[in-house]
Amino acid sequence: MLIGVPKEIKVREYRVGLVPTSVRELVAHGHEVIVESNAGTGIEVSDTHYQDAGASIVASAQEVFKHAQLIVKVKEPLLYERKWLHPGQILFTYLHLAPDPEQASDLMASGASCIAYETVTSDDGTLPLLAPMSAVAGRLSVQAGAYFLEKAHGGLGILLGGVSGVESAKVTVIGGGLVGMHAIEVALGMGAAVTVLDRNNAVLLNLRKQFGHRLNTVFSTAESIKQYCISADLVICAVLITGATAPKLITHDIVRGMKSGSVIVDVAIDQGGCCETSRPTTHDSPIYLVDGVIHYCVANMPGAVPPTSTYALNNATLPYVLTLADHGLQALLEDRNLLNGLNVHQGKVTHHAVADALGFTYWDPALALSQ
Ligand SMILES: NC(=O)c1ccc[n+]([C@@H]2O[C@H](COP(=O)([O-])OP(=O)(O)OC[C@H]3O[C@@H](n4cnc5c(N)ncnc54)[C@H](O)[C@@H]3O)[C@@H](O)[C@H]2O)c1
Structure with a gap:
């Protein structure tokens, strides 16, 4: 051929x-x-x-x-x-x-x-050709979030891991699949206080087994999403319903309630994004503001590390x-x-x-x- x-x-x-x-x-x-x-x-x-x-x-x-x-x-x-x-x-x-x-x-x-x-697909229902890019995007999402949380880049001016005597940044990861799991690993590694929300209890159980009590695991509902977005410094959206448009889990109303200078990294933007205020951006111009909240919505994140x-x-x-x-x-x-x-x-x-x-x-x- x-x-x-x-x-x-x-x-x-x-x-x-x-x-x-x-x-x-x-x-x-x-x-x-x-x-x-x-x-x-x-x-x-x-x-x-x-x-x-x-x-x-x-x-x-x-x-x-x-x-x-x-x-x-x-x-x-x-x-x-x-x-x-x-x-x-x-x-x-x-x-x-x-x-x-x-x-x-x-x-x-x-x-x-x-x-x-x-x-x-694979026999176990996973997505083998999305997996490598999800791993890269998940790890990058925390790197990008940490960068834009810096004051000079328009963020809250918060260090993800804090230092002794000063609390760590709060990171909320919505969707605990591959992107979520890699984001959690990096965020915990940097010393952040991390919460993951997922609708699949088996996913939450496995993440809890993998990361132990350092990771806060929460069942995803409209109410819990609101609570953990509003209190977060960095929100990473990593939800997927295979092949389908991403559900709009973070409403504009929730964004209005978030801290000015906090960051949303909507990794699911390639499936339309899971935040109502998300629209695709590029590596040339990766962010924009809505109600003071930084939105990073690059649809080809792994392109940053070719x-x-x-x-x-x-x-x-x-x-x-x-x-x-x-x-x-x-x-x-x-x-x-x-x-x-x-x-x-x-x-x-x-x-x-x-x-x-x-x-x-x-x-x-x-x-x-x-x-
Ligand atoms: N922007 C980029 O460059 C880039 C790169 C790679 C992947 N992605 C995207 O990232 C997204 C996640 O990919 P993945 O490989 O981690 O998928 P995955 O299937 O491994 O994980 C998705 C998770 O979302 C969870 N979920 C579904 N509905 C939910 C809800 N209502 N609340 C909370 N969790 C929910 C599922 O239970 C699952 O654990 C996809 O949209 C994918 O296309 C984007």
């Missing part, structure tokens, strides 16, 4: 779909790989590194989209990339379609088969890329977990949460593939 890797073009997005070590494995499986020139510059990987691994370098993204049968990316295709997709092509990348009707319509119109990293993120992502995606390259769409019919990644196929929406969120007809993915 001919596999293509375009350069990522979102603002300050330096990650890349395949690193040379992944290219080498695909070539060893008998596949051809084309990479857009300078695709790896942001992670200190040159065209020569790719060529040494067996890839051919092409001058433009358009060439990649024109020729490749399987396109491996990181972020969702932007408007002009979507115009280059064509029927019969497979796109494998993060899509986050539920809050993005325009992208969904374009992908349907393209006739391509679009597999979203974030909805590929080498770490790219290698972590490639470690997770490579087995799936190899399977898709070896077997094409047949691989989806043989693996229910990979099939769950199919969001759009030949104009049909094949993920129920995406169809529900956007009001499109839902097609069973196996049925859509067999037509």
Whole structure:
């Protein structure tokens, strides 16, 4: 199969779909790989590194989209990339379609088969291709929160860990999944007073086992969310309902009640955000204020640490890329977990949460593939 890797073009997005070590494995499986020139510059990987691994370098993204049968990316295709997709092509990348009707319509119109990293599942129900980026984003969320809590950056001027004789900052983490767990680990490591809220008691129990009594675990209700946001210095939103738009758990009214100079890091912004006052921001301009509360809503947080993120992502995606390259769409019919990644196929929406969120007809993915 001919596999293509375009350069990522979102603002300050330096990650890349395949690193040379992944290219080498695909070539060893008998596949051809084309990479857009300078695709790896942001992670200190040159065209020569790719060529040494067996890839051919092409001058433009358009060439990649024109020729490749399987396109491996990181972020969702932007408007002009979507115009280059064509029927019969497979796109494998993060899509986050539920809050993005325009992208969904374009992908349907393209006739391509679009597999979203974030909805590929494992047998235990976890999301193996969201996991590495969730780990990075969770750890970064505390780093970003600590930075914007500094007075010079507009924050309360509070040190997360305090010092002896001065109390630590209060950090509230909403959603104790992967992002939440990594955020908790870093926040506790920095000495903050951390509370996590989740609706799943098993999640709370496991976090309590993992972090002990240093972590305050609270069942998530409208009332507890209000209480722990209003008292917090830093709120990290890390809720996910797979494939669906994030629920608006923090209302504007709650934001009005929060301290001026406190910080909300809405990691779930890629699914629309779980705060009513959240809107996506970029690494160039990551924050804005609502009622004095700093909102950090960068939709591609792991893009801030591209080498770490790219290698972590490639470690997770490579087995799936190899399977898709070896077997094409047949691989989806043989693996229910990979099939769950199919969001759009030949104009049909094949993920129920995406169809529900956007009001499109839902097609069973196996049925859509067999037509
Ligand atoms: N902005 C970024 O760059 C970036 C990067 C990675 C992940 N994310 C996003 O972060 C979010 C979290 O990802 P994850 O991997 O941790 O997901 P996850 O599935 O591991 O965890 C989500 C948690 O939310 C909990 N939850 C659901 N409803 C809740 C409610 N009403 N109150 C409290 N908790 C609730 C679930 O029980 C689960 O524990 C997702 O939206 C993901 O797309 C964003």
